[in-house]
Amino acid sequence: MTQPPEPAPCVAELSDVRRHYQMGTEVVRALDGIDLSIRRGEYLAIMGRSGSGKSTLLNILGLLDRPTSGEYSLEGKPVSTLSDKQLSEVRGRNIGFIFQSFNLIPQLTVLENLEVPLFYQNAIGPESRRKAEELAVRVGLSGRLKHRPTELSGGQQQRVAIARALMNDPLYLLADEATGNLDSNTEAEILTLLDELHAEGITIIMVTHNPAMGDRAERVVWLADGRIHHIEEHAR
Amino acid sequence: MMWRGGAQVVSLGFKSLMLHKLRSALTTLGILIGVAAVVAMLAIGEGASQAAQEQIKRLGSTNILIQSIKPPVNEQSSGQSSWSANIYGLTYQDARRIRATLGPHIELMVEVRLNDKEIRVADQWLQSAMLGTAPDYLDVMGLKVARGRWLSDTDNRTLANVCVLGGNVASRVFPMSDPIGSVLKASGNRFVVVGELEPLGRQSGHVGRSIDECVFVPMSTSRRRFGEINIKESGGSREIESVELHEIKVKVDTEDNVAHASEVIKNLLQRSHKQQDYSMTVPLELLRQARESKRRFQLLLFSIALISLIVGGIGIMNVMLATVTERTREIGIRRALGARKRNIIDQFLVETVVLAGAGGVLGLIVGLLFSWAAHLFWDADVYVRPRDPVMAFAISGLVGIFAGVYPAWRAANMDPVEALRHE
Ligand SMILES: Nc1ncnc2c1ncn2[C@@H]1O[C@H](COP(=O)(O)OP(=O)(O)OP(=O)(O)O)[C@@H](O)[C@H]1O
Ligand SMILES: [Mg+2]
Numbered sequence: 057m058t059q060p061p062e063p064a065p066c067v068a069e070l071s072d073v074r075r076h077y078q079m080g081t082e083v084v085r086a087l088d089g090i091d092l093s094i095r096r097g098e099y100l101a102i103m104g105r106s107g108s109g110k111s112t113l114l115n116i117l118g119l120l121d122r123p124t125s126g127e128y129s130l131e132g133k134p135v136s137t138l139s140d141k142q143l144s145e146v147r148g149r150n151i152g153f154i155f156q157s158f159n160l161i162p163q164l165t166v167l168e169n170l171e172v173p174l175f176y177q178n179a180i181g182p183e184s185r186r187k188a189e190e191l192a193v194r195v196g197l198s199g200r201l202k203h204r205p206t207e208l209s210g211g212q213q214q215r216v217a218i219a220r221a222l223m224n225d226p227l228y229l230l231a232d233e234a235t236g237n238l239d240s241n242t243e244a245e246i247l248t249l250l251d252e253l254h255a256e257g258i259t260i261i262m263v264t265h266n267p268a269m270g271d272r273a274e275r276v277v278w279l280a281d282g283r284i285h286h287i288e289e290h291a292r
Numbered sequence: 293m294m295w296r297g298g299a300q301v302v303s304l305g306f307k308s309l310m311l312h313k314l315r316s317a318l319t320t321l322g323i324l325i326g327v328a329a330v331v332a333m334l335a336i337g338e339g340a341s342q343a344a345q346e347q348i349k350r351l352g353s354t355n356i357l358i359q360s361i362k363p364p365v366n367e368q369s370s371g372q373s374s375w376s377a378n379i380y381g382l383t384y385q386d387a388r389r390i391r392a393t394l395g396p397h398i399e400l401m402v403e404v405r406l407n408d409k410e411i412r413v414a415d416q417w418l419q420s421a422m423l424g425t426a427p428d429y430l431d432v433m434g435l436k437v438a439r440g441r442w443l444s445d446t447d448n449r450t451l452a453n454v455c456v457l458g459g460n461v462a463s464r465v466f467p468m469s470d471p472i473g474s475v476l477k478a479s480g481n482r483f484v485v486v487g488e489l490e491p492l493g494r495q496s497g498h499v500g501r502s503i504d505e506c507v508f509v510p511m512s513t514s515r516r517r518f519g520e521i522n523i524k525e526s527g528g529s530r531e532i533e534s535v536e537l538h539e540i541k542v543k544v545d546t547e548d549n550v551a552h553a554s555e556v557i558k559n560l561l562q563r564s565h566k567q568q569d570y571s572m573t574v575p576l577e578l579l580r581q582a583r584e585s586k587r588r589f590q591l592l593l594f595s596i597a598l599i600s601l602i603v604g605g606i607g608i609m610n611v612m613l614a615t616v617t618e619r620t621r622e623i624g625i626r627r628a629l630g631a632r633k634r635n636i637i638d639q640f641l642v643e644t645v646v647l648a649g650a651g652g653v654l655g656l657i658v659g660l661l662f663s664w665a666a667h668l669f670w671d672a673d674v675y676v677r678p679r680d681p682v683m684a685f686a687i688s689g690l691v692g693i694f695a696g697v698y699p700a701w702r703a704a705n706m707d708p709v710e711a712l713r714h715e
Contacts, residue, residue, distance in 0.1 A: 161622050180300065
């Protein structure tokens with residue numbers, strides 16, 4: 057029996073996804089017919105000019121936003137029929153967000169910030185604590201668990217955010233200009249960390265303006281005016 | 293796990309509130325003042341009303357009291373020294389008429405006549421009131437015999453020269469010995485002491501005389517020996533007045549008949565008295581009035597409480613709206629990390645309830661302290677019903693929820709994308 061040459065299974069699939077905003081009489085087509093499959097374990101970059109719809113696409117991939125039309129399915133299951141509550145639960149279980157401005161909760165310690173995603177799954181306990189400690193070590197932040205975000209540097213804060221995004225073992229990490237607020241040295245460190253995570257099998261989707269960063273990805277999706285202009289495949 | 297989650301939400305609420313200590317404290321103050329005011333006012337109001345009701349109840353809820361009062365001196369007759377001005381008050385005939393008219397509705401009825409007398413006991417002189425009355429007096433007034441016996445019907449029929457000593461008289465005149473069988477002298481008459489009452493120990497009596505200070509004699513004896521003339525000597529002048537009865541007490545059979553009976557008596561007396569030389573007291577009516585005024589007072593308190601709590605609630609709502617706006621981004625982050633709308637609502641509601649609850653607890657403490665101080669320094673009657681603090685606390689919690697629902701709802705219904713973009 058020969059193993060059929062299966063294509064890498066898709067984590068997510070978008071077909072003819074549109075996101076339109078009604079601005080008075082005018083319609084802003086932030087996304088205008090996107091067909092895209094996200095492969096499991098891939099490192100995908102989304103690039104394009106400002107206003108081309110990168111963040112909009114990422115928000116839809118992260119279930120923070122709903123398409124105006126078109127279908128989006130996660131692991132084969134369409135999500136357009138899910139209620140707000142169900143979307144929240146899917147976000148909590150399956151998606152890891154990394155933001156440009158870190159977005160840690162200032163009144164919580166590092167440890168508490170790490171536990172937030174599990175808190176909403178009622179999974180806080182010794183287990184979650186151990187996991188937070190492991191991930192803190194993994195991103196190079198051991199010994200900072202009791203600190204507040206304001207006591208950390210930008211790079212350290214972004215490491216916390218990455219660790220937090222991994223707490224729920226997500227299907228993929230979504231990063232919107234994750235290094236936009238960092239100097240180039242720190243940026244390189246964070247990118248190295250993402251490379252390592254990818255090497256460990258984590259699916260990463262990142263929005264960036266920086267071509268050097270795009271080069272690290274396996275595929276680059278170029279957007280223009282809400283459409284996919286072309287897709288660049290990088291051999292590894 | 294659920295419990296852990298709940299505890300975590302509460303501790304998170306505390307943390308967020310501690311981030312703005314002054315603001316949280318000021319917000320709490322609004323509720324604190326409201327709750328403290330309610331607790332203190334209820335305690336003082338309830339104390340005053342209970343004291344009043346207690347006093348009225350002591351008079352007996354089925355009793356009707358009629359007292360002789362000296363009518364105001366008429367301007368025209370004041371020039372001539374008139375006898376008539378000094379003849380006033382209730383008469384034996386009034387008593388007979390009341391008895392005849394009300395008949396079966398009367399459970400007990402007693403007439404009282406006070407004779408101010410210098411009484412000689414052994415070798416002491418005693419200024420006291422010889423109080424002429426009927427045997428029923430004991431029951432009507434709720435008195436108890438300490439030693440010997442009370443006046444009997446036979447005493448009354450036979451015009452016996454016997455007397456019973458009020459609680460304080462006995463202990464003052466006969467501190468050591470048994471007074472029974474001793475002899476008193478008043479206006480040249482000898483009275484044998486047949487009994488002694490237990491002191492009442494409180495201020496209650498007739499025409500300014502405490503019951504404990506009186507000496508009791510049968511009505512018929514009083515009438516025969518002392519007549520109706522009282523001579524009051526004050527300073528250099530002597531005042532002569534004639535009063536047949538100083539007081540009539542009617543105990544009606546049931547509370548339901550009190551209103552009717554008092555109406556009958558009023559009409560009866562109005563017909564036979566040309567001047568207003570008597571007064572009527574109906575404790576039940578007073579009690580009703582006291583309850584009525586208490587109800588009105590409570591309504592007022594309730595309105596004040598409501599207003600202050602609404603003001604406090606608006607304060608909380610205001611602060612919570614500001615907090616929600618300020619923490620828009622945090623809300624976006626939490627939503628992105630899997631928080632359901634419900635979780636966001638819980639989070640902000642818990643904060644509001646913690647604020648209001650803290651205000652409730654502190655307000656309760658301040659209110660109780662204030663009531664206590666009012667009792668200590670102003671001698672106010674204070675009574676805290678057990679349900680009042682519970683109520684104050686429940687109300688503050690409710691205010692918290694009412695004030696918190698809208699801000700929490702707003703927080704939960706933000707668009708996560710917008711919230712994350714918020715600066
Ligand atoms: N809430 C909104 N209402 C109206 N128009 C919107 C809204 N959000 C985005 N848009 C529009 O959609 C288009 C795509 O926006 P998006 O934020 O996805 O761009 P982007 O590629 O992320 O740009 P940048 O690189 O500057 O972040 C833009 O023209 C923007 O003006
Ligand atoms: Mg963008």
